[in-house]
Amino acid sequence: MPASEAGAPPAPFRLYNTLSRQVEPFEPLVPGHVSIYACGMTVYDHAHVGHARAFVVFDAFVRWLRTGGWSVRFVRNYTDVDDKIIRRAAELGEDPFALAQRYIDDFRADCDALELAPPEAEPRVTTSMDDILAMIGELVAKGHAYAQGGSVWFRVDSFADYGQLSGQRPDKVCAAPDTGDKADPRDFALWKAAKDGEPSWPSPWGPGRPGWHIECSAMARSCLGHTIDIHGGGLDLVFPHHENEIAQSTCANGQPFSRWWMHNGLLTLVKHTADGVVQDVKMGKSLGNVVNIRDALQQVPAEALRLYYLQAHYRSPLPWTDDALTEALAMLARLYEARELAARMQGEGDADRVAEALGADAQEVLSLGRAFPERFAQALADDFNTSAALGLAFELTRALNRLANHKKAASRGGPVVGPALEALAHLSVLGLLTRTSEAFDEEVKDKRLAALGIDRAHVEQLLAQRTQARADKDWARADALRAELDALRIVVMDRPGGVAWKLRLTEG
RNA sequence: GGCGGCGUACCCAAGUGGCCUAAGGGAAAGGUUUGCAAAACCUUCAUUCACCGGUUCGAAUCCGGUCGCCGCCUCCA
Numbered sequence: 001m002p003a004s005e006a007g008a009p010p011a012p013f014r015l016y017n018t019l020s021r022q023v024e025p026f027e028p029l030v031p032g033h034v035s036i037y038a039c040g041m042t043v044y045d046h047a048h049v050g051h052a053r054a055f056v057v058f059d060a061f062v063r064w065l066r067t068g069g070w071s072v073r074f075v076r077n078y079t080d081v082d083d084k085i086i087r088r089a090a091e092l093g094e095d096p097f098a099l100a101q102r103y104i105d106d107f108r109a110d111c112d113a114l115e116l117a118p119p120e121a122e123p124r125v126t127t128s129m130d131d132i133l134a135m136i137g138e139l140v141a142k143g144h145a146y147a148q149g150g151s152v153w154f155r156v157d158s159f160a161d162y163g164q165l166s167g168q169r170p171d172k173v174c175a176a177p178d179t180g181d182k183a184d185p186r187d188f189a190l191w192k193a194a195k196d197g198e199p200s201w202p203s204p205w206g207p208g209r210p211g212w213h214i215e216c217s218a219m220a221r222s223c224l225g226h227t228i229d230i231h232g233g234g235l236d237l238v239f240p241h242h243e244n245e246i247a248q249s250t251c252a253n254g255q256p257f258s259r260w261w262m263h264n265g266l267l268t269l270v271k272h273t274a275d276g277v278v279q280d281v282k283m284g285k286s287l288g289n290v291v292n293i294r295d296a297l298q299q300v301p302a303e304a305l306r307l308y309y310l311q312a313h314y315r316s317p318l319p320w321t322d323d324a325l326t327e328a329l330a331m332l333a334r335l336y337e338a339r340e341l342a343a344r345m346q347g348e349g350d351a352d353r354v355a356e357a358l359g360a361d362a363q364e365v366l367s368l369g370r371a372f373p374e375r376f377a378q379a380l381a382d383d384f385n386t387s388a389a390l391g392l393a394f395e396l397t398r399a400l401n402r403l404a405n406h407k408k409a410a411s412r413g414g415p416v417v418g419p420a421l422e423a424l425a426h427l428s429v430l431g432l433l434t435r436t437s438e439a440f441d442e443e444v445k446d447k448r449l450a451a452l453g454i455d456r457a458h459v460e461q462l463l464a465q466r467t468q469a470r471a472d473k474d475w476a477r478a479d480a481l482r483a484e485l486d487a488l489r490i491v492v493m494d495r496p497g498g499v500a501w502k503l504r505l506t507e508g
Numbered sequence: 509g510g511c512g513g514c515g516u517a518c519c520c521a522a523g524u525g526g527c528c529u530a531a532g533g534g535a536a537a538g539g540u541u542u543g544c545a546a547a548a549c550c551u552u553c554a555u556u557c558a559c560c561g562g563u564u565c566g567a568a569u570c571c572g573g574u575c576g577c578c579g580c581c582u583c584c585a
Contacts, residue, residue: 021512039585047585054585084583167511168581212583234585239511241584264585265513268578279577284584311533312521317513317578319520323534327520331533337547361549379522387522391532398532401548405541475543482545493546502547506534 011068013381015230016315018238018261019165023383028229029259033071035224036062037258039216039233039241040122042079043103044088047110048290049305049320050267050283054234056306057264057314059116060430061384067429068377075223076119077216078104080126081209086198096199097126110293114302115431123219125210129201131218132210135252136190136203144251148181150193150206156186159247165261166239188244190214213244220245221253231258235266235315236282265317283320296325299451301443304329306431310386323506329444330505331394332432338397339424340437341404345413354415361403362416368396369419376426386430393427396420441502448503454488459501466492467499 010032016023028034038058041047047055055076062074079085080100089096104124111118125132136152139145144158156162163169189211194200200207210218220228226249233242242261249257268280269289283289296305308328312318347354355362372392379389400420403409427433435443449456466481482492489504 018512042584051585057585082583163511166580169510232585235513235579236584237580239580240582266579266585282579282584286582286584315513316521321520324520327534334533341548385522388531391522394532398549402550405549470543473543479544486545491546494542494544495547500547504546 008069010065010070011377011381013068014383015260015262016383017259018263024260026229026260028070029227032069033073034065034230035228036072036074036230036232037216037220037224037228038074038076038119038231039237040076040078041103041107042082042084043100043107044082044085045103045285046292046294047107048283048285048292049296050234050290052110052114052293052296052305053267053309053318054232054264055111055116056114056309056431058232059114060306060310060386061262061314063117063431064380064384064429073121073224074119075121075123075220077219078107078122078124079212079215080104080124081199082125082212090197100126113297114293114305115434121223123223125215125219128215128219128222129210131222132214133201133203135218135221135248136210136214138252139190139248142251144247145190146183147191147205148183150208151189152191152205153182153187154190154244154248155183156188156247157184159251161250162247163243165246166243168239168243188213188240190248213241214248216241217245217248217252217257220257221249226253227256228258230260230262232262232264235263236284238263264314265312267320268317269320280317280319282317291320298447300325300329300447301332301440303432303434303440304332307332307390310430310432311390313383313385313387315383326448326505329448333440333444333502333505335393335397335424335427335433336437336440338400338404339421339433342400342413342417342421342424343437345404345410345417347412347414349415351415351418354412358403358406358408358412358416361399361406362409362413365396365399365403365413365420366416368399369417369421369423372396372419372423373426376423380429389430390427393424396423445503448505452489452503454490459485459488459490462488462490463492463499463501470494 013026014023015026036058038054041051058074062072065072081096085100086096089099092099136145139154140147140152143155145152145154191203191205191208191214192211194207194209198209200209220231231242231245246257267283269283271279271281281287281289283291304325305328308324309318311328311331351366355366375392376389379385379392400417403413403416424433445456449459462481462485466478466485469477469481485492485501491502491504493500493502
C-alpha cells in the first residue's frame with residue numbers, strides 16, 4: 001500500500017528534467033501519485049542490450065518509487081505498425097501483424113528473463129486507433145493540422161513553443177525531404193495515406209495508418225490523462241519524437257503534456273577505424289552493431305546485466321565492451337559472497353556489546369549497516385544515482401569481509417551483521433541480490449561453463465581426482481590437477497568444510 | 509552548419525563551490541594467510557580532476573577561451 005494512503009507522505013526526490021536541463025525537486029500532479037509513460041519497442045526485430053538499458057533503468061526507478069511510498073502508474077507502449085515492420089514483413093513474406101505479434105511475444109520473454117515488473121498498461125498502436133483518430137481530428141479542428149492527399153500533417157508553425165525540449169529553434173529546424181506534399185518541410189505526418197498492399201484503417205481523410213509520433217500522444221492520454229508526471233525514453237528520442245509529441249499533445253489537450261522528461265543515455269561501442277583510431281559510437285540497429293538481450297543472457301545471469309547498467313548513472317553514455325558483462329558479474333559475485341559470509345555468522349546478544357567485544361572492524365560493520373538505509377535513500381533521491389548507491393554497498397561489503405577475517409567473527413558476529421544484511425536486502429529495490437547464494441552460484445556456473453564451452457562432468461572428474469591426490473598427500477599431482485583446472489578457468493578453493501570451486505570471471 | 513552533452517588514475521566510474529590531501533569496481537605490485545593455491549584482508553597505485561586564463565578567502569566543481577570526443581538534426585532505447 002502506498003505510504004500516502006497510510007498517512008505518511010512519500011519520500012521526496014530530485015530528478016533531472018530534460019526540459020529545464022537541470023535537476024529539480026519532483027512534485028507530482030496528484031499528491032502521492034506518479035504517472036510515467038515510457039516509449040517502448042517498435043517490434044520488427046529482437047530487442048538488444050541498448051533497449052534493455054532503458055527498460056532496466058525505468059523498471060528499477062519504478063520499483064524504487066514504490067518502495068518510497070509512491071503510487072505509480074507506469075505505461076509502456078508497443079509500436080506494432082510502422083514502415084520498418086511492413087518492410088521486414090514484406091521481405092520475409094510474412095503478415096505484418098503476425099510479425100509484430102511474434103516480436104512482442106519475443107520481447108515479453110526478454111522482459112521475463114530480465115525480471116522486469118510488468119507495466120500497468122502496454123497499449124498498442126493497432127488497438128488504440130480510436131484514440132489516435134480522435135486526437136488527429138481535434139488537431140485538425142483546432143487548425144494545428146491539415147489534410148493533404150489522404151495524409152494529415154501537423155503544422156509546426158502553429159505551435160510557438162516548438163523546439164523547447166531539444167533546444168532547436170523552429171526557424172532552424174530543417175526536416176528531411178519527407179514524402180507527401182506538405183505545406184512546410186518541417187511539418188510531420190499524423191496520418192499516412194495508405195499505399196498499395198499496406199495495412200490500413202479507415203479514417204475521415206481516407207484509409208491509412210498513424211504517423212510515428214501521434215501514437216504516443218494518444219496512448220499517453222488515454223492511459224494516463226492530459227498531463228502526465230514523467231515521460232521517459234532513450235536520449236535519441238528527444239528529437240524529433242518527443243518534440244513532436246509535445247507539440248501534438250499540448251495543442252490537442254490545451255495544457256502541458258509531461259512535467260518531467262527523463263532520458264537515459266545510450267550504449268556505446270568501441271569502433272576501430274581504418275587508420276587505427278579508436279572511438280566510441282552508439283549501439284543502434286541502424287548501425288548494425290547490436291547485441292541481443294538473449295545473447296547477453298546466455299553469457300551471464302540477468303542480475304549481472306542489471307548491475308552493468310546500474311553501476312553507471314542512467315544519463316551517462318555506457319561503453320559496451322567484451323568483458324563489461326563478466327566484470328559486472330564479478331562485482332555481483334562479490335556482493336553475494338559477502339552476504340553469504342555474513343549470513344553464516346552465528347552468535348547472539350546485544351549488537352553493540354558484541355561489536356565492542358569483537359573490535360573496531362565489527363563496530364565499523366555495525367555502524368555502516370545502520371547508516372546504510374539513509375545514505376542509500378539519499379543517493380537514489382538525488383537524480384536516481386544508482387552508481388553512488390551501489391558504491392555504498394561495496395563499501396559495506398569490504399567491511400563485512402574484513403570482519404569475517406577475524407577468528408571469532410563466524411561464531412559471534414551474528415548480531416553485528418544484522419543491520420548489514422538488512423542493508424544488502426535493500427538492493428532488491430534495484431532488482432539485485434534477489435536470490436539465494438546457491439541459486440546464484442549454480443546459474444553462474446551453468447551459464448559461464450556453457451558460454452566457455454567447458455564440460456561440467458569433466459570438471460567434476462578433475463576435482464575428484466585432485467581431492468584424492470590431496471588425501472594421498474600427493475602434492476605434485478594435486479598441483480598438476482589444479483593447473484589443469486586453472487587452464488579451464490576453474491578456481492579451486494580448499495576450505496575447511498571441503499573443496500569449493502568457481503569460475504574465474506575476470507581476465508588476469 | 510544548427511542544437512545538446514562529455515573529457516576524473518592502466519580500464520570502468522561517483523563526486524558539480526569548503527566534509528575532496530577525489531567514493532566504488534576491475535587490473536597491477538608487495539604483504540598476511542595457505543602443503544601449494546584461491547578467496548578475503550592490509551599496503552601501494554590521481555597533492556590531482558583535458559589544457560590555458562579568470563571569479564572567489566576557497567574550484568574537479570562557477571565564468572571565458574583552446575583542444576579532443578559523443579549524441580541529435582533521417583528510423584533508433
